[in-house]
Amino acid sequence: MKRISCACSKNASFRHYDLAADLPARHCPDCHAILLAMQDYLPWIERHFSDRQTVEPAPLPGRETPSRARPCPACQRIMGRYRTGDENSFWLDFCPPCGLVWLDAGEWEQLERNGLSPYLDIILTERWQKDIQSHKASSVRDDLLRERFGEAAFAEIRQVREWLGQQPNKRDILAYLSASLSGRNAK
Ligand SMILES: [Zn+2]
Ligand SMILES: [Zn+2]
Numbered sequence: 001m002k003r004i005s006c007a008c009s010k011n012a013s014f015r016h017y018d019l020a021a022d023l024p025a026r027h028c029p030d031c032h033a034i035l036l037a038m039q040d041y042l043p044w045i046e047r048h049f050s051d052r053q054t055v056e057p058a059p060l061p062g063r064e065t066p067s068r069a070r071p072c073p074a075c076q077r078i079m080g081r082y083r084t085g086d087e088n089s090f091w092l093d094f095c096p097p098c099g100l101v102w103l104d105a106g107e108w109e110q111l112e113r114n115g116l117s118p119y120l121d122i123i124l125t126e127r128w129q130k131d132i133q134s135h136k137a138s139s140v141r142d143d144l145l146r147e148r149f150g151e152a153a154f155a156e157i158r159q160v161r162e163w164l165g166q167q168p169n170k171r172d173i174l175a176y177l178s179a180s181l182s183g184r185n186a187k
Contacts, residue, residue, distance in 0.1 A: 008033070
């Protein structure tokens with residue numbers, strides 16, 4: 001793997017890091033930024049999300065969080081900024097010539113929480129970015145989940161989610177459901 005330095009400190013350089021099972025990326029041990037190559041990401045999508053729905057995005061407008069554009073750590077060109085459009089919208093930095101996505105610490109986890117981690121390549125399209133600017137009302141996550149589970153199941157999921165959100169011991173309930181449905185500790 002080509003050595004790439006991180007601008008956060010003089011000696012920091014990106015190291016191999018498994019972002020998810022079967023998804024290699026690079027990680028800066030100093031600032032915890034993640035560099036993800038599209039050439040690793042796209043085959044991962046093929047292998048694990050081959051049933052991924054084609055999405056007609058209708059995302060929330062991204063919260064305007066002006067922050068500095070950063071140079072690509074591989075080629076030093078200024079990276080493009082792309083709104084994610086999820087609930088706590090943040091910007092992804094992407095260098096198209098290198099195919100490298102920059103993720104600040106915690107951003108991948110946030111994409112995962114919002115069900116957006118399998119849609120990175122779609123988020124980085126002009127179409128998605130335009131839709132984020134033109135749509136005001138609906139949430140991208142809801143649209144994705146509605147596509148994925150179907151309208152009826154999605155309505156049920158929302159009800160369960162709402163009920164669960166009101167329970168003081170929701171983590172216990174979730175842990176129990178998850179364990180019993182996966183067959184472990186099923187009693
Ligand atoms: Zn760094
Ligand atoms: Zn670059």
